Amino acid sequence: MNKRDPRVQLLLTGNEIMSGDTVDSNSAMIAQRLAEVGLTVYRKVTVGDDTSLLQAELLDMTSNADIVIINGGLGPTIDDLTAAVLAAAAGVPLAEHPQAVAHLQAWCGRRNLPLDAANRKQALLPAGADIIANPIGSAVGFELGIGQCRVLCTPGVPGELAAMLDGIVADLANTLASPTRRRILRLQTFGLGESSAQQMISDTIPDWPDEVELGFRAGAPQMEIKLTIADAAAIPLQQQCRARLEALFGDHIIGEGNTQLAERVLELLRERGHTLTVAESCTGGLIASMLTRIPGSSDGFHAGFVTYANHIKTAVLGVSETTLANHGAVSEEVVLEMATGALARASADYAIAVSGIAGPEGGTEDKPVGTVWLAWGSAGALRTSCLCWPVERSLFQTMIAAAGLDMIRRTLLGVASEPRYFSQRRVR
Amino acid sequence: MNKRDPRVQLLLTGNEIMSGDTVDSNSAMIAQRLAEVGLTVYRKVTVGDDTSLLQAELLDMTSNADIVIINGGLGPTIDDLTAAVLAAAAGVPLAEHPQAVAHLQAWCGRRNLPLDAANRKQALLPAGADIIANPIGSAVGFELGIGQCRVLCTPGVPGELAAMLDGIVADLANTLASPTRRRILRLQTFGLGESSAQQMISDTIPDWPDEVELGFRAGAPQMEIKLTIADAAAIPLQQQCRARLEALFGDHIIGEGNTQLAERVLELLRERGHTLTVAESCTGGLIASMLTRIPGSSDGFHAGFVTYANHIKTAVLGVSETTLANHGAVSEEVVLEMATGALARASADYAIAVSGIAGPEGGTEDKPVGTVWLAWGSAGALRTSCLCWPVERSLFQTMIAAAGLDMIRRTLLGVASEPRYFSQRRVR
Numbered sequence: 001m002n003k004r005d006p007r008v009q010l011l012l013t014g015n016e017i018m019s020g021d022t023v024d025s026n027s028a029m030i031a032q033r034l035a036e037v038g039l040t041v042y043r044k045v046t047v048g049d050d051t052s053l054l055q056a057e058l059l060d061m062t063s064n065a066d067i068v069i070i071n072g073g074l075g076p077t078i079d080d081l082t083a084a085v086l087a088a089a090a091g092v093p094l095a096e097h098p099q100a101v102a103h104l105q106a107w108c109g110r111r112n113l114p115l116d117a118a119n120r121k122q123a124l125l126p127a128g129a130d131i132i133a134n135p136i137g138s139a140v141g142f143e144l145g146i147g148q149c150r151v152l153c154t155p156g157v158p159g160e161l162a163a164m165l166d167g168i169v170a171d172l173a174n175t176l177a178s179p180t181r182r183r184i185l186r187l188q189t190f191g192l193g194e195s196s197a198q199q200m201i202s203d204t205i206p207d208w209p210d211e212v213e214l215g216f217r218a219g220a221p222q223m224e225i226k227l228t229i230a231d232a233a234a235i236p237l238q239q240q241c242r243a244r245l246e247a248l249f250g251d252h253i254i255g256e257g258n259t260q261l262a263e264r265v266l267e268l269l270r271e272r273g274h275t276l277t278v279a280e281s282c283t284g285g286l287i288a289s290m291l292t293r294i295p296g297s298s299d300g301f302h303a304g305f306v307t308y309a310n311h312i313k314t315a316v317l318g319v320s321e322t323t324l325a326n327h328g329a330v331s332e333e334v335v336l337e338m339a340t341g342a343l344a345r346a347s348a349d350y351a352i353a354v355s356g357i358a359g360p361e362g363g364t365e366d367k368p369v370g371t372v373w374l375a376w377g378s379a380g381a382l383r384t385s386c387l388c389w390p391v392e393r394s395l396f397q398t399m400i401a402a403a404g405l406d407m408i409r410r411t412l413l414g415v416a417s418e419p420r421y422f423s424q425r426r427v428r
Numbered sequence: 429m430n431k432r433d434p435r436v437q438l439l440l441t442g443n444e445i446m447s448g449d450t451v452d453s454n455s456a457m458i459a460q461r462l463a464e465v466g467l468t469v470y471r472k473v474t475v476g477d478d479t480s481l482l483q484a485e486l487l488d489m490t491s492n493a494d495i496v497i498i499n500g501g502l503g504p505t506i507d508d509l510t511a512a513v514l515a516a517a518a519g520v521p522l523a524e525h526p527q528a529v530a531h532l533q534a535w536c537g538r539r540n541l542p543l544d545a546a547n548r549k550q551a552l553l554p555a556g557a558d559i560i561a562n563p564i565g566s567a568v569g570f571e572l573g574i575g576q577c578r579v580l581c582t583p584g585v586p587g588e589l590a591a592m593l594d595g596i597v598a599d600l601a602n603t604l605a606s607p608t609r610r611r612i613l614r615l616q617t618f619g620l621g622e623s624s625a626q627q628m629i630s631d632t633i634p635d636w637p638d639e640v641e642l643g644f645r646a647g648a649p650q651m652e653i654k655l656t657i658a659d660a661a662a663i664p665l666q667q668q669c670r671a672r673l674e675a676l677f678g679d680h681i682i683g684e685g686n687t688q689l690a691e692r693v694l695e696l697l698r699e700r701g702h703t704l705t706v707a708e709s710c711t712g713g714l715i716a717s718m719l720t721r722i723p724g725s726s727d728g729f730h731a732g733f734v735t736y737a738n739h740i741k742t743a744v745l746g747v748s749e750t751t752l753a754n755h756g757a758v759s760e761e762v763v764l765e766m767a768t769g770a771l772a773r774a775s776a777d778y779a780i781a782v783s784g785i786a787g788p789e790g791g792t793e794d795k796p797v798g799t800v801w802l803a804w805g806s807a808g809a810l811r812t813s814c815l816c817w818p819v820e821r822s823l824f825q826t827m828i829a830a831a832g833l834d835m836i837r838r839t840l841l842g843v844a845s846e847p848r849y850f851s852q853r854r855v856r
Contacts, residue, residue, distance in 0.1 A: 016643070016645050018459060018468075018469055018470065018472070019459055019460070019468075020455070020457065020459035020460035021460075021652075021654075022645065023456045024451070024452065024456075025451045027448070027474075028445075028448030028451045030448070031446060031447055031448035032449075035447060035448070040446075041446060042475065042476065042478075043473065043474070043481065044473070044474045045471065045473050045474075046455075047470065047472075050470075053470065053471065076622070076626065077644065078626070079643075110818065111818075111852070111853075112852065116623075116627055117627070118623040118624075118627045157646075159820065159823070215449050216449070217449050226449070278734075280713075280716075282720075283717075284717055284719065284720020284721070284725070284732075285713035285717040285732050286713070286717045286720075287713070288713025288716070288717075288734040289711075289712055289714045289716075289717045289825075291713075292711075292712020292825070293821070293822050295787070295821055296789065298737060301712075301736055302736050302737035302739070303734060303735060303737065303740040303744060304713050304736070305732075305733065305744075306706075306716040306720070306731060306733070306734070308725070308726055308729055308730050308731060308732070309726060309730035309731065311730070311775075312730050312731040312774060315731075315774075316731060316733075316774075345744060346740060346744075347739075347743075359723070361723065393721070393723060394721050397717075
């Protein structure tokens with residue numbers, strides 16, 4: 001039995017990636033999914049939609065790698081070249097694949113679209129290729145062997161690629177010579193920075209075991225901490241490390257896997273049979289949108305109010321004109337009245353209210369861009385805080401919306417201590 | 429004078445890029461900056477921090493390209509290999525570069541840090557290399573010729589790369605044989621698919637000129653059409669093509685450059701001194717969020733209502749319980765009452781109201797997942813349509829939010845004809 005791990009290379013195609021119009025996140029997705037089963041991508045090459053360049057790279061790759069994954073170029077347009085390039089490299093003709101035609105017919109049928117020539121081009125595959133099902137899009141994936149190398153062709157649309165990777169990863173895992181697989185435990189956090197988390201770990205856990213690889217993925221709003229082991233024997237060590245991280249970061253850990261803040265909040269609400277409402281000024285509907293993106297959100301979320309203008313805060317939420325005149329829209333008094341108004345109007349158990357200065361304009365010396373008042377909690381038990389988070393407008397909205405959800409998460413869990421970002425960002 | 433454009437390749441190094449923990453946006457930045465002066469990156473290769481892989485790629489690249497830009501591997505740690513790899517490829521030793529040492533001393537001095545051995549490693553460069561100044565970070569960039577090829581080494585930290593690229597781009601522009609530069613015209617569209625747009629163009633404009641490169645970037649919700657010319661002499665042709673696309677796609681074109689639908693709607697509202705309100709059920713705050721992401725949105729957008737539950741539609745917007753009972757929440761009658769209620773409560777000139785089934789649950793035989801009723805317009809002049817857009821939940825929300833904004837854009841512009849997606853998606 002060949003114990004050598006298969007050598008995997010990626011070939012990415014697309015003028016929009018070469019020109020920088022699109023940032024390629026597909027190759028990161030592929031690498032991460034393959035890593036789950038212990039496969040490492042050791043080289044990737046990107047070229048534009050150019051037949052001779054693609055051809056040369058593919059021939060070179062198939063003579064050096066065991067598995068080549070091509071991403072992109074499956075679409076219906078003339079610059080989608082993957083099928084033709086693979087057919088030429090394999091020395092086979094292009095032929096209409098019946099399964100691909102059936103897929104296209106069903107896909108167009110569901111949309112009441114005619115199957116036109118451009119779409120039909122997506123069924124023209126290298127003779128002998130096997131179909132890789134595309135549960136979402138019109139273009140099927142396909143696989144063909146060249147010499148000892150398996151070539152898998154995948155779509156450039158990220159959602160379609162993601163859906164297709166489930167099957168590909170399971171299939172490749174089955175054929176692996178060495179059955180050990182990397183086990184990745186992901187912890188989602190909010191309110192920790194990558195460098196400070198790293199520093200805290202090296203200060204507090206100097207004896208971190210070599211068997212547990214530690215990784216970070218800083219995103220907005222969440223940061224992922226990744227614990228990877230290469231061998232099942234290290235599972236107890238992985239769990240030990242997890243426990244030590246939980247002791248260290250405590251309630252900054254939202255959950256496992258891909259858990260999103262909004263998802264966790266909805267889950268906690270559902271367990272308690274409670275509902276949440278939101279009164280948003282500077283986040284402008286983003287908190288509501290984060291909640292309603294989650295399937296089944298209607299259990300815990302019934303109503304949101306986007307009160308962007310002052311007179312709307314009064315007309316819709318009953319914020320007093322005197323309060324607005326005396327304290328300004330970005331004030332503790334106003335977010336308290338917004339929260340109270342929203343709780344009453346939505347008959348909800350919990351509320352988040354937000355009013356701040358998202359920028360780039362609108363800041364003053366007293367309240368610079370990035371200043372925001374938050375109120376959260378239940379009727380009679382509302383709490384407030386004023387933070388300053390001076391970053392670009394849409395990042396500000398994302399972080400503040402997440403902070404609001406995080407405070408409700410903490411309230412529902414009964415966490416008494418304040419999050420780290422409060423001590424770093426608090427103004428008053 | 430050599431009229432051939434220099435052939436540029438990128439070599440990216442970094443284990444975190446290969447593993448997918450970091451998404452590479454540096455190569456997009458480099459490609460976009462080089463495109464400004466007419467340089468095209470035609471190939472890029474990414475490998476991990478591995479001496480022999482880097483060595484092999486670099487030797488191959490220097491014999492095929494005129495310019496190679498290496499990104500990453502300049503830092504102080506043992507896995508930063510770029511200087512050593514370049515020295516070996518050029519057949520020169522590593523030597524401490526006095527200018528790099530001076531830069532490091534100044535950099536550490538400003539931070540009250542000692543210049544330790546790890547940092548000092550960053551001054552160890554291939555003998556004969558020229559320094560590329562790093563205005564921000566500790567690691568200088570450097571350049572060395574191998575044969576006829578110029579190799580430029582740049583840092584992986586995006587901010588440092590950005591700062592260094594100003595100098596690099598200006599320098600490369602000076603040495604370019606042909607001073608012509610590519611001119612890119614971008615048109616943003618909504619409601620066109622890539623394949624149908626391609627089909628319409630090849631059916632209608634068979635004599636499309638070779639000088640104007642046609643590109644598409646299908647995003648959600650918008651699709652970009654890109655017209656690129658390599659020579660200023662082709663500007664009239666580019667404008668002709670634009671005019672023909674405008675005749676062909678008409679009011680499906682939202683604007684130029686990066687214009688977003690919400691931005692265009694806010695611009696049209698501002699010109700007229702009018703305001704828009706939204707009453708959202710299945711889009712759950714996304715329309716409000718798309719609007720308020722745009723700086724200055726408070727001019728045209730004052731209030732939004734997320735009425736996710738039926739009793740909230742009644743309590744907050746005044747939708748009659750009888751209407752809800754007789755027609756259901758996803759009905760023409762309900763979206764009309766939602767829009768009317770929102771218009772009155774926000775004292776707005778225009779409204780969008782949306783009620784539909786985002787899925788994955790909640791569909792019925794009569795109203796399957798993807799069914800949505802839209803109402804839009806002004807008081808006394810509301811219009812409605814029922815579409816079916818059966819895609820994944822968050823994509824559904826994105827497309828329907830955009831469709832609502834698009835109908836307001838069309839209303840504000842006085843467009844009488846219906847968009848193409850109505851005829852394809854309309855249920856009733």
